[in-house]
Amino acid sequence: MMVRTMKARGIWGAFLVLPLVLGCSWGKDRGALEGDPMALLREGHEKLAKGRYEAAREVYQRIQAQDARKAYGALTQIRIADTYYGEALYEEARAEYEKFLNLYPYNRLASYAQYQLGMCFFNQMDTVDRNPEFAQKALEAFETLLSRYPQSPYAEEARIKIALCKAHLAAYEYYVGMFYFKAKAYQAAAGRFEYLIQHYPRSQQEPDALYHLALSYQALNRPRDAQSVLNRLLNRYPDTSYRSRANRLLSQLADQE
Numbered sequence: 324m325m326v327r328t329m330k331a332r333g334i335w336g337a338f339l340v341l342p343l344v345l346g347c348s349w350g351k352d353r354g355a356l357e358g359d360p361m362a363l364l365r366e367g368h369e370k371l372a373k374g375r376y377e378a379a380r381e382v383y384q385r386i387q388a389q390d391a392r393k394a395y396g397a398l399t400q401i402r403i404a405d406t407y408y409g410e411a412l413y414e415e416a417r418a419e420y421e422k423f424l425n426l427y428p429y430n431r432l433a434s435y436a437q438y439q440l441g442m443c444f445f446n447q448m449d450t451v452d453r454n455p456e457f458a459q460k461a462l463e464a465f466e467t468l469l470s471r472y473p474q475s476p477y478a479e480e481a482r483i484k485i486a487l488c489k490a491h492l493a494a495y496e497y498y499v500g501m502f503y504f505k506a507k508a509y510q511a512a513a514g515r516f517e518y519l520i521q522h523y524p525r526s527q528q529e530p531d532a533l534y535h536l537a538l539s540y541q542a543l544n545r546p547r548d549a550q551s552v553l554n555r556l557l558n559r560y561p562d563t564s565y566r567s568r569a570n571r572l573l574s575q576l577a578d579q580e
């Protein structure tokens with residue numbers, strides 16, 4: 324979990340310079356701000372860069388409170404979200420990134436907000452034996468990024484995270500399937516294995532799922548379905564460790580016909 328978080332923060336940290344890079348265009352309209360808005364933005368940036376998240380958030384919130392014309396609304400909104408993310412307060416960060424996307428869906432930082440939204444869920448993913456809700460929501464957020472912002476600089480990272488989320492979800496389905504299989508609840512086990520094979524093809528668990536799906540079909544007196552699955556296993560994974568067992572099972576099933 325720490326590796327994921329630090330990697331994400333490395334990407335997120337690159338955006339800390341945006342107040343300075345984009346300051347010229349955003350500094351043209353000071354709205355009702357008291358004092359130099361760029362000085363306030365720099366102050367917030369410096370605190371954020373030093374990990375003083377609460378102090379940085381107070382600066383950005385002060386800008387928002389004074390900014391009657393909303394000249395700095397998008398920038399302060401994304402930065403407030405970043406302060407929560409930096410503190411690993413992912414539920415609060417998620418709410419702020421979602422608020423940004425609702426208010427500024429076409430802003431230049433929208434794809435960043437969408438990526439960070441996915442990371443809020445991604446960083447809360449648990450072990451495969453626990454509820455996969457966060458993995459599913461992270462997957463949906465990253466897929467949304469690719470569909471809405473295909474040219475985003477975060478597209479490649481989103482694809483990597485999608486693969487990791489799918490691997491996690493496949494492992495969860497296999498875990499649950501094996502729970503049912505060991506309990507001899509073969510219909511329920513077959514349903515899990517079928518879902519895994521359909522939704523997460525070529526996953527690490529697919530050979531295991533195919534073999535145990537065949538065993539489940541055998542137990543359910545569905546020999547032809549079992550044969551079909553075993554042939555699929557051998558054709559798709561000719562070097563599988565299940566090869567000898569699969570061939571023996573095919574012979575047994577043929578004798579039963």
